[in-house]
Amino acid sequence: MTADAPPRPRTAPTRTVTPPGGTPEVREPSFLGTWNSAVTSYYVLLGSTFLLVAIGLVMVLSSSSVESLAAGDSPYAVFLNQARYALIGLPVLLLMSRLPVRVVRALAWPALGGAIAFQMLVFTPLGCGEGGNLNWVCLPGFSAQPSEVVKLALAIWLGALLTRKLPLLHEWKHALVPVVPVAGIAIGVVLLGHDLGTAMVMVLLVAGAMFVAGVPLRIFGFAALLAAGGVAALTLGSPNRINRIMSWLSDECDKTNECYQSLHAGYGLATGGVSGVGLGQSAEKWSYLPAAHNDFIYAILGEELGLVGTLLVLGLFALLAFAMVRIMRRHPDPFVKITTAAVFAWVVGQAAVNIAVVIGLAPVIGVPLPLVSAGGSALIMTMAALGLVLSFARTEPGAAEALAARASVVRRSLAVIGRTRG
Numbered sequence: 001m002t003a004d005a006p007p008r009p010r011t012a013p014t015r016t017v018t019p020p021g022g023t024p025e026v027r028e029p030s031f032l033g034t035w036n037s038a039v040t041s042y043y044v045l046l047g048s049t050f051l052l053v054a055i056g057l058v059m060v061l062s063s064s065s066v067e068s069l070a071a072g073d074s075p076y077a078v079f080l081n082q083a084r085y086a087l088i089g090l091p092v093l094l095l096m097s098r099l100p101v102r103v104v105r106a107l108a109w110p111a112l113g114g115a116i117a118f119q120m121l122v123f124t125p126l127g128c129g130e131g132g133n134l135n136w137v138c139l140p141g142f143s144a145q146p147s148e149v150v151k152l153a154l155a156i157w158l159g160a161l162l163t164r165k166l167p168l169l170h171e172w173k174h175a176l177v178p179v180v181p182v183a184g185i186a187i188g189v190v191l192l193g194h195d196l197g198t199a200m201v202m203v204l205l206v207a208g209a210m211f212v213a214g215v216p217l218r219i220f221g222f223a224a225l226l227a228a229g230g231v232a233a234l235t236l237g238s239p240n241r242i243n244r245i246m247s248w249l250s251d252e253c254d255k256t257n258e259c260y261q262s263l264h265a266g267y268g269l270a271t272g273g274v275s276g277v278g279l280g281q282s283a284e285k286w287s288y289l290p291a292a293h294n295d296f297i298y299a300i301l302g303e304e305l306g307l308v309g310t311l312l313v314l315g316l317f318a319l320l321a322f323a324m325v326r327i328m329r330r331h332p333d334p335f336v337k338i339t340t341a342a343v344f345a346w347v348v349g350q351a352a353v354n355i356a357v358v359i360g361l362a363p364v365i366g367v368p369l370p371l372v373s374a375g376g377s378a379l380i381m382t383m384a385a386l387g388l389v390l391s392f393a394r395t396e397p398g399a400a401e402a403l404a405a406r407a408s409v410v411r412r413s414l415a416v417i418g419r420t421r422g
Contacts, residue, residue, distance in 0.1 A: 038398030039406075041330070045323035045393055048316045049093075049371065049386050053086055053379070055313065056297075056372035063285050063300040064293035064374065078293055078374055085376035089383035096387030101395060104388065105335050108160035112186065115153035119146040119189045127193075133366075135193040145377035147190045147198045151205060151346055152385050154186050158209035159339030166213065166334055175219045179210065180226070196234055197366040201350045203227045208345025212328060213338050245363045264289040265296050265358045268303035269310075276306030293374045295366060298358045313372065314355075320386075321348045327392055336392045343385045 057079065064078035074080075121127060121137045128138035136143050161179060168174035183206045191199045207227070210220055235242065268284040271277060282303045285292045292300050302310045324344040328337045347370050354369040356362040368375050370382045394400060 037402065038396055039393075039402045041323045041326045041396060042390060042393040042399060042403070044319050044326075045386065045390055048319040048323070049383070052313070052316050052320075052371040053089075053383070055301075055316075056369075056379075057083055057086060058279070059297050059301050059304075059372060060293050060374045062280050062282065062304060063297055065280075066285050067287065067292070070287065081376065082374050082379070085379045086383075088376075089380040092380055093383040093387035093390070096384050097390035097394065099388070099391050101333060101336060101392065104156060104339075104391070105160050105163075108157045111153040112150075112157040112182070115146065115150040116186055116189055119150050119186075119193075122146060122193050129193065133193055133195045135190070135195045135198070143376075145375070147193070147195060147202075148377040148381035150186050150190065151198075151202060152381055152388070154183060154202065155205055155209070155339055155342035155346065155385065156388075158183070158206065158213075158342050159335045162209060162213040162215075162338050163335040169213060169215050172219050172222075175210075175215045176223060179206070180223060191234065195366075196231070197353075200231060200365065201346060201353065201367055203231070204349040205342045205346045208349070209338050209342040212341035213334075259364075261290055261296060261364055262357070262360050265299035266360055268299040269359065272303040272306040272309075274307045276302070276304045276309060279304050295354065295364075295368055295373065296358055297373045298355055298369055301372075302358075313369075317348060317351045323393070324348075324389060327389065327396060330396050331392060332397070333395075336395070340389055340392055343389055347382060347385065 060082045061076065061079035065075035068075050068077045118137070122129070122134050126137050126139065127134055128136050128143065135147055136145050158179065162169070165174050183202075187199050187202045187206075190202065207220075207224065210223065215223075235245070264284050268282065268289060271283065277283075282292075282300050284303055285300055289296055289299060298310065298313070301313065305312075321344065324340050327340050328344075331337055331340075350367050351370050353362065353365060354367050354373075357365055357367075368378050371379065394403060
C-alpha cells in the first residue's frame with residue numbers, strides 16, 4: 001500500500017458464493033453475519049431451552065435428595081420423576097416444532113375448549129390438590145395440572161382470534177369481545193381451584209398477546225385495570241393472601257410468619273456469595289427452606305452456585321427472550337407474532353415473577369421457575385410451548401432454506417466419513 005492509498009474500511013472479509021443454478025451471493029463469514037443468520041432465533045431458542053432443562057435436572061437432584069431421604073424414599077426419587085417428565089417433554093417439543101403454522105391455527109378453538117374441559121375435571125372426584133389449591137387431576141400413579149394445558153391453548157387461541165380481528169382492533173368492542181369474556185372463563189376456572197399465581201401468569205399471557213396485536217393503549221389500559229381490580233378483590237377476599245402481603249411488607253419475620261420462605265431464601269442467596277458453597281452443599285435444603293425443589297429452587301441454585309449460577313440462569317432466560325422478540329420482529333405472519341408474544345409473556349414473565357419472589361421483591365405467590373423447578377405438567381407444557389415457537393422460527397424468512405442446507409452438509413459429511421472408513 002502506498003502512502004497516498006486511502007485506508008481500508010474495517011469490515012470483515014466477504015466471499016461470493018454461487019448456488020447451483022442460482023445467482024451469486026455475497027456472504028459475510030464474520031461473527032455479526034452469523035448472529036444475523038436466518039436460523040439464529042431457532043438455534044438460540046433450542047440451545048437455551050435445553051441448557052435450562054439440564055440445569056433444572058441437576059438442581060432438582062441437589063435440592064430434593066435430603067427431603068426424599070427424610071421421607072424414606074431414594075435420594076433420586078424426585079430427580080428420576082423429573083427426568084422422566086423431561087424425556088416425555090422432548091418428543092413433545094420435537095413434534096410441536098414440526099407442526100405447520102396453518103395446522104396450529106386451525107386447532108385454536110378445539111384446543112381451548114378441550115383444555116377448559118380438562119381443567120373442569122379438578123372439580124370432579126378426580127380432582128386433588130395441596131396447600132389450599134385444587135388444581136390437579138389425579139389417577140393411580142399419575143397426576144396432571146390442567147392449568148398448564150390451558151396456558152398453551154389460550155396462547156394459540158389468542159393468536160388466531162386477534163389475527164382475524166386485526167383490522168377491527170381499534171374499536172373497543174372488537175378489542176375486548178370475545179377476548180376478555182373467553183379469556184376470563186379460562187382464567188376463572190383456574191381461579192375456582194384457588195390458584196391465584198397461575199391465574200396471574202395467564203393475565204400476563206393475555207396482556208402480551210393484546211399488546212403485540214396492536215390493541216390501542218386506552219383499551220389495553222382499561223382491560224389492565226379490570227384485571228388489576230379482579231386480582232385485588234381476590235386478594236382482599238383471602239386472609240391467607242393478605243397475611244402473605246403483610247408479612248412481606250413487615251420488618252419482622254420468624255418461623256411462624258408467612259415470610260419464612262422468603263427469609264430463608266435470602267439466607268441461601270447471601271451464603272452463596274459470588275461462587276457458591278459448591279454443588280450439593282446447600283444448608284437451606286436440610287428442611288429449612290420449604291419447597292426448595294419447586295418454587296424456591298432459584299435460592300438453592302444461588303446458594304450452591306453463587307452469583308455466577310444465578311446470572312447464568314438469568315442469561316439463558318434473556319436468550320429465550322431475545323429469540324422470541326427476534327421472531328416477532330422478523331416473521332411476516334401476525335398469528336406467529338401474537339402467539340409468540342403470548343408464550344413470551346408466559347415463560348419470561350413467570351420466570352421474572354418467580355425470581356422476584358425468591359429475592360424478596362414480591363410476596364410469595366406460588367409459581368415455579370419455568371424449565372428449572374420440579375413439576376411434570378409445567379415442564380412438559382413449557383417445552384411444548386417453546387417447541388411451538390421453534391416451529392415458528394423454522395418459518396422465518398430464509399430459515400427453512402438455511403436449515404435444509406445445513407442438513408445436507410451434515411449428510412455429505414457423514415457420507416465422506418463412511419467412504420473413508422470403508
